[in-house]
Amino acid sequence: MKAPTLFGTALLAGCLFGIPVSKAEVSDWQQVVTHDIPYRLQCVQDDWPFEVHYNEQVQEELSSYLRTGRREAEAMLGRTPQYFPIIEHYLKVNHLPEELKYIPLLESRLRPAVESAAGAVGLWQFMPATAKGLGLHINGQVDERRSPYQSTETAMRYLTQLYRQFDDWALVLAAYNCGPGRVRRALRETGCSSFWDIEHRLPRQTRRYLPRLIATIYVGKYFDQHGLQPKKHKYHADHFRVFRIHHSVELDEIARYCEVSLSWLQALNPGYLEVYAPRQETPHYLILPQQALPYFARYIDKESRKVGTDYAIAVLDSQWKSVALEGS
Structure with missing residues (x-):
């Protein structure tokens, strides 16, 4: 079953005639989510490596970025000059889509030392078993999951492996979140090949993963349209x-x-x-x-x-x- 979309007739008219809805014309959040945001997503979705659905889950995540969590979003965006050059370099070397650089924004808010309640660590939030299986060192002196370079090199290798298995970036992202075995099982059980058609057979966290990433990419690309101002962190290095x-x-x-x-x-x-x-x-x-x-x-x-x-x-x-x- 396809995920419901919220692209309206006003949005489609805007795309057809090439007239974006300006900030001055939008006076409240409801108008923003039904005009500005879906317009931008509709007009860029062909450039993204996976199908973009604008649904209630995307709206909820956008609300947390642009309304209730603005301060945290600005702090997250302030870390991009430190870490995006590293990630972009390895994406280019490995010939991977640019939009994948937003995964660490979703996973860790670009905090390389952060640890989740489940024990995932680093920009890319690798679990210990996954990290060790991919060759990262974890001991009393080093945890390479926390290294922006080793973890990013490893993430590129892992994403490449997953793409060779699934040949579909939406499925790759689902597998990155819950493991390739669960995604393969959902594909077998449903006989379908699209993330949006198998999502109901995936864990709840994975069902929300792609909508959350869509919202994160949107914020990373269009934060200035919503008045967000990236805030440099204490130990930022310009060069x-x-x-x-x-x-x-x-x-x-x-x-x-x-x-x-x-x-x-x-x-x-x-x-x-x-x-x-x-x-x-x-x-x-x-x-x-x-x-x-x-x-x-x-x-x-x-x-x-x-x-x-x-x-x-x-x-x-x-x-x-x-x-x-x-x-x-």
């Missing part, structure tokens, strides 16, 4: 660079050497649970604000004399990521 590290490093020592606060350095590198980054078999990442870079170059020279030239090469050879992922 930052990331280095791939093969050796252990002391975060408190780097903070002193680079003349930045340890709390800021830890906020930029939430995957490290201690004040040091331990040596690992696989490389790990260090994120630094732009103003720390001249000092960090001298720090590398100092450490190179201690451990040999391999240390400097391991760090400096990975500056391609620093250039590719510089954010503003």
Whole structure:
């Protein structure tokens, strides 16, 4: 059964004649949800990687963003300059749809250290078993689910795997939320191939997942039309660079050497649970604000004399990521 839509005749007339409803013409929330919002969604839905339905669930989520939760929405949007450049880079590298960058807004409100009641952690809210199965390290020193880079690399790999299974982004998103096994079972039981036709056989949280994501993408794209103003968070870095590290490093020592606060350095590198980054078999990442870079170059020279030239090469050879992922 198809989900009910709320696109009205006024909306369709607006699309046909290309005349959007202006903010000045909309005086209350009911007019906004029956004119402005559905008009915009109707006119962009062909550009999104999944079918856009504007239903009561989308309305409810939009209300929480644009009415009751405006302050939280502005804080969430204020984190996008920090994390969107990272996510957009990996989406481009993996040839994935741009709209997927809004998943972490829905999952975590772009808070890399947040943990759900069920134990999911990070921007992409990976459960421990899923994370370990995908190769992320979780121990007393590191939790790579909290690392913006490792978690995003892993999310891209996982989303690609799911798309190879389902060849449909709406089904991929459902599988991301509840697991591919449940989605395959719902497809078998219904004999249908559309998310909107199998949603009644999915868990309640998953039934709401795509409508919630539609609302989240809308807010991410059109927040300024509703008077939302992104608010920078305390440890925001207008410009930052990331280095791939093969050796252990002391975060408190780097903070002193680079003349930045340890709390800021830890906020930029939430995957490290201690004040040091331990040596690992696989490389790990260090994120630094732009103003720390001249000092960090001298720090590398100092450490190179201690451990040999391999240390400097391991760090400096990975500056391609620093250039590719510089954010503003």
